[in-house]
Amino acid sequence: MAKLHISTSINGEATEFLCEPHATLLDVLRNDLQLTGTKEGCGSGDCGACSVTVDGRLTCACLVLGVEAQGREIGTIEGVGSSDKLSVIQEKFLEHAALQCGICTPGLIVSTQALLQQNPDPSEEQARYFLAGNLCRCTGYDKIIRAVLDAAATLRAEQQGAA
Amino acid sequence: MAVVAYNAPQSVEEAIDLLATLSATSAATSAATSSATSAATSLATSTTRARLMAGGTDLIIQTKSQSTEPVLVVDLKHIAEMMSCDLGAAGLSLGPSMCCAEFTAQAGVRDVYPGLVEAADLIGSTQVQGRASIGGNLCNSSPAADTIPALIAVGAQCLIVSAKGERTVAVEDFVTGVGRNCLQPGELLKRILIHRPAAGSRDAYLRFIPRTEMDIAVAGAGVSVTLDQQGICTAARVAIGAVAPTALLVAQAAAALVGTRLDEAAVAAAGAAAAAAASPITDRRGTADYRRQIVAVLVKRATNIAKQRAQASL
Numbered sequence: 049m050a051k052l053h054i055s056t057s058i059n060g061e062a063t064e065f066l067c068e069p070h071a072t073l074l075d076v077l078r079n080d081l082q083l084t085g086t087k088e089g090c091g092s093g094d095c096g097a098c099s100v101t102v103d104g105r106l107t108c109a110c111l112v113l114g115v116e117a118q119g120r121e122i123g124t125i126e127g128v129g130s131s132d133k134l135s136v137i138q139e140k141f142l143e144h145a146a147l148q149c150g151i152c153t154p155g156l157i158v159s160t161q162a163l164l165q166q167n168p169d170p171s172e173e174q175a176r177y178f179l180a181g182n183l184c185r186c187t188g189y190d191k192i193i194r195a196v197l198d199a200a201a202t203l204r205a206e207q208q209g210a211a
Numbered sequence: 212m213a214v215v216a217y218n219a220p221q222s223v224e225e226a227i228d229l230l231a232t233l234s235a236t237s238a239a240t241s242a243a244t245s246s247a248t249s250a251a252t253s254l255a256t257s258t259t260r261a262r263l264m265a266g267g268t269d270l271i272i273q274t275k276s277q278s279t280e281p282v283l284v285v286d287l288k289h290i291a292e293m294m295s296c297d298l299g300a301a302g303l304s305l306g307p308s309m310c311c312a313e314f315t316a317q318a319g320v321r322d323v324y325p326g327l328v329e330a331a332d333l334i335g336s337t338q339v340q341g342r343a344s345i346g347g348n349l350c351n352s353s354p355a356a357d358t359i360p361a362l363i364a365v366g367a368q369c370l371i372v373s374a375k376g377e378r379t380v381a382v383e384d385f386v387t388g389v390g391r392n393c394l395q396p397g398e399l400l401k402r403i404l405i406h407r408p409a410a411g412s413r414d415a416y417l418r419f420i421p422r423t424e425m426d427i428a429v430a431g432a433g434v435s436v437t438l439d440q441q442g443i444c445t446a447a448r449v450a451i452g453a454v455a456p457t458a459l460l461v462a463q464a465a466a467a468l469v470g471t472r473l474d475e476a477a478v479a480a481a482g483a484a485a486a487a488a489a490s491p492i493t494d495r496r497g498t499a500d501y502r503r504q505i506v507a508v509l510v511k512r513a514t515n516i517a518k519q520r521a522q523a524s525l
Contacts, residue, residue, distance in 0.1 A: 052217065069284065070214035070274060092272050093339055094425075105312065107341040111268050115217045116286065159337065180424040181336020 056117040058083070059127030067114035074098045074109035076117070077124060085125035085154045089183070096182035099155035099162075100124050106162040108181075125154035128161060136206070137161055137199045146195035148186035156182045160196050168204055172197060212273060212280045215259060219286040223293070223372060223401055229285060231374040233261045234396035259283050263399055265293075265308040266342035268335065269351045293346070293401065298323065302407035307346020307400045312337070314345060323407060325520060326414030326433055326513070330361035333418060336425055346400050349385065352392045355428045355453040359386060361416040363450035363460050364433030367405045373398040383450070383460040412437035412446070413520035415513040418453075419505050421496075428453040429497040432485065432509035436468060438521045444468050449481055449514070454489035454506045461488040464510060473518045481514055482507035 051066040058081070067076050074091075077083040077100070089097030091110050098109040101123035102116075109124075129135035137160050140146070147153045156179065163170060163178045170178065175196050176189070184192060220226035262282045264270045274282070287293050293306040296317050303324065305314070311331040314320065321328045327345075334343050334357055348358045349369070362382040369380045374397060382403075386392050394400065408414070414435035420426035431452035437445050449464035464484040471477035491502035 069217040072271065091275070093268055093335070096336060096338055099338055102341070105310070105341040106338055108338045111266075111271055111339070111342050113214070113217065113267065113271065113284065113286075116267075116288075118219075162337070177424060178337050181338045 052115050054115055054118050056119065057121045059122070059124060065114070069113070069115055071114040072110050073100070073102075073112040073114050073117055073122070076114035077109060077122075083124055083126050087151050087154055089151065089155075094181075094183070095152070095155075096159060096179075097152055097155045099158040099182065101158065101162060106159055123158070125158055128157055135161070136202050137164070137195075140195040140199040140202065141192075144191045144195035144198065146187060146191040152182060152184040152186075156184070156192060160199065163196070164200055164203060168200060168207070170197070170200060175200075212260075212262070212276065212278050212282045214274050214284050215281040216283040217286065218283060219289040221289050223290055223399075226285060226287065226290060226399060227372060227374050227397070230261055230397045230399065233259065233283065261285050263287055263350065265344040265347035265350075266310055266339075267347075268339050268343045269347065269353075287346075287399070296320070300407065303403075303405040305345060305403040305405070307349070307403055308344050309346075310341055311343050311345065312340040315340075324365055324405065324414060326416040326435065326517065327358065327361045327365055327405075330357040330416040330418075330431075330433065333357045333416075346403065349382065349403070350392060350394065350400055352386045352388075352390050352457075354389055354456055354458070355431070356458070357416070357418055357428060357431055357452070359458040360431050360433035360450035360452040361414065362403065362405075362433075363458055364414050364416070364435045364448045365405050365408070366435075366448060367403055369400055370402040370404055371398050372401040377401070379404070383458070386457040389456050408435065408524075409437065411439060411521050411525045413517055413524050415516035415520065417509045417513045417516070419509060427496065430454050430489075430491075430502050430506040430509055431458075432506060432513045434510060434513040434517045436473065436514065436517045436521050438473075438518070438525065440525065442472050442522070444471055444473050444477075444518075447481075447514075449485060449510055451485050451489060451506050451510065454491040454502050456490075459488055461485050463488065468514065473514060478511050478514045482511040485510040 087097040089095035093108045093111045100109045259281045287308045293308040295306045297304045367382045416433045418428040418431035433450040447465040447468040452458040464481040467480035486503045486507040491499040
């Protein structure tokens, strides 16, 4: 089967890859581009472990074909923070111990970033609904929600300080 | 099924040409078109079946099934006409491939079609909302699809196009069975058309699931009612989902509402008519009896919500 040549942008960097028409964006990220921060949980769009953004919109990489990345801007966990400095959301997840096994964490952080871009001051209920597609089997969610709300408050304070 | 090729037509005409080529089974032709995306197409032959993809939240999962049937995925998200949403004086013309997250954020749509927005807002997680579309929900034709009863309640029409021309089918006639609809080979759903409701006319959609989020309907009900200045119901549409092989438009339930002030007795009669029209199955989500009772409750509650909204719009 002929592979297709795809030109895309991943975390702001122009990226090219070859992929088979049946490969999902998740397959491409993990197996071809070695961007293994995006995790595979269910592979059917139910668990959110593979949350990424496509042109800024949050979705599951397992529900996107690799070929659909053509001309799009993909955002993954590798684009959040840097190896020198964690993002506020990442710091708050550590501070609140909002992770145990860690498989759901990259997806939750990508989703939290999408939530806070859309709504910088979410209520607990709004945060819980927005993140309902990110399943965690360890924490019971309370610490995650505390981290999310603390990150939101910290980012708002930073925003006000900058203004 | 196995995805052996991918094509992203840039216009409805290009998509129709592609489908016409594929549905002509005589020659083993390449499905490649002359467009800029033709480089993304290969290996499609007469044995390859085209599968139309909007958000892909159902289709991509289906492609991971055991069957090895070769399919050409035709991505309908590069066609501007199928991705736009126009709300005007005459009503709503919706591109079927627009994702639910974008649809529910459209200015004005929630005021005019609150029930349809409620239904679109219930499909899956935030992540799924970023891909899944109303057109895809309709064409996947699941008995439990949330937007189908909501579309029926507001009298939505499907504008279907093929090489032979256009035809219009009411949503209640579009779905023909579990996972089946009236689209013929070579046809595609181009737009979903909904008249603008008059003042005094509004809709509501409710579904029941055992959790608060992210589940498939045990039963669903879409209702639209029209009230005159005196508060008398002059028109109604009641549609129920997940309680029969297809969503049903229940004329008897609407008849129980028309001519009344939507008092408790009339609303209860509509619920009872919906339960009588249902032919549910028993599965792990609920028994048939349970579904029949639940659908009556949902019809009553959705009618009361639609009534309040209709009053507010007068």
